[in-house]
Amino acid sequence: MASENHSQENGVQNGMEVAQVAVVMVPLPAQGHLNQLLHLSRLVSAYGIPIHFVGTTTHNRQAKSRVHGWDPSATTNFHFQDFPIPPFDSPLADPNATTKFPSQILPAFHASIHLREPVYSFVRKLSSTTRRIAVIYDSLMPYVVQDIYSISNAESYCFNSISAFSLYSFHWELSGKPALSTEAEILKEVPSSEGCFSPEFEKFLELQEGAKKFNSGDLYNANRFIEGFYLDLLAKEKTTGTDKLWAIGPFNPMVIPEKRDLNSHHKCLEWLDRQPLNSVIFVSFGSTSSFSDEQVKELAFGLEQSEQKFIWVLRDADKGDVFEGETRRSPLPEGFEKRVEGRGIIVRDWAPQLEILGHPSTGGFMSHCGWNSCTESISMGVPIAAWPMHSDQPRNAVLVTEVLKIGLEVRNWASRDKLVSPAMVENVVRRLMDSAGGEEMRKRAAELGDAVKQSVMEGGATHKEMDSFIAHISRQNISAQI
Secondary structure, three states, X not given: OHXXXXXXXXXXXXXXXXXXXXXEEEOOOOHHHHHHHHHHHHHHHOOOOOEEEEEEHHHHHHHHHHOOOOOHHHOOXXXXXXXXXXXXXXXXXXXXXXXXXXXXXXXXXXXXXXXXXXXXXXXXXXXXXXXXXXXXXXXXXXXXXXXXXXXXXXXXXXXXXOOHHHHHHHHHHHOOOOOOOHHHHHHHHOOOOOOOOOHHHHHHHHHHHHOOOXXXXXXEOOOHHHHHHHHHHHHHHOOOXXXXXXXXXXXXXXXXXXXXXXXXXXXXXXXXXXXXXXXXXXXXXXXXXXXXXXXXXXXXXXXXXXXXXEEEEOOOOOOOOOOOOOOOOOXXXXXXXXXXXXXXXXXXXXXXXXXXXXXOOEEEEEEOOOHXXXXXXXXXXOOXXXXXXXXXXXHHHXXXXXXXXXXXXXXXXXXXXXXXXXXXXXXXXXXXXXXXXXXXXXXXXXXXXXHHHHHHOOOOHHHHHHHHXXXXXXXXXXXXXO
């Protein structure tokens, strides 16, 4: 139905068919950002709107190779636009760095500024065959889209890749921590930005801030059922320069297909199929976290001593180019895998996180609290053992543990420079997986997940907000089955 509406709005201009509207996605070349805009592309394309996902050849390949829950190649109106950029350094992560911010991918960030000219040229060319273009760009990519304001039929929308809670807390901190309403008192518990970013990244951020030219509105991978209060504060105070915002998350698929392709059925999913309900804790720290060898061993001993079932994704942090060069392989304690055989699985490569979290045998998630991981865990109704590493993650941890009350803290952010001992790991795993308190969190997480799922279904609040955004960029009332 959506595609029919779209085709009816096409016209003819200078002998060429003219599409009513097209969307151009401009992601930051880092997995957590690529993934969010790729999932948003799925939602927008369901309305029959052509999607152009622009980026470097390497990072578009990365996005396609890691997507799960759906297949972009099966969508006829989805197009990857690959652009070459100059070579850039792609060093390994430093597992012993005092600050855990992933500085190894900063050369890729800086190289991405060379997308400015090809992206502008592409949008300008597209503008001749499209009545209206909506450019959705990552909040860390305004430098690349700064020239698009000169294209008369193009608008730009800033996508904020972090939680509304985290974004508002950063704003509150930078504003000198003014007086808060009673409902926002929890912000006083949020740790400062100290240790969250590297000086090099802050310089990159200044470059992006200085390039902001225009903004027609803001998009969030957020859900009003979870963060409505903070979304309202962001709009009221116009923290990003506009009061037009749409909270249309979670972006990830909410229902995992039961029938899987046996050829792509990951071994850990087969193992999960044989485990009892809510009996497994999933341990994964995202694509940019890197542990020292000593911390890996402490974590291993803690999981072993907990006597709980687990899946542990133990892979090194992404480099700027994930397809080139060597990778680091963290050693495990001697005999560990043999001792936990049948009770735990170690995954050394990319794991299907969404499918693992959506599996009925998964009852907990030890996570770095990246926003992708938080939204996926919430939407699948899985409580979190929070172990933040950098960036917005300490703030997301507060949202999960103190606001939503669906998680436990592994260690305090103030103690981030200290090793997490086996006893600490054992304690939090047992509390989450094998205690009355953990069961209560699981119940709350399941209820929250159900409410979020209902909101994205047709007739739900988030679905209506998505309809509102599509109507805004299309200047018409259309809907789609998502």
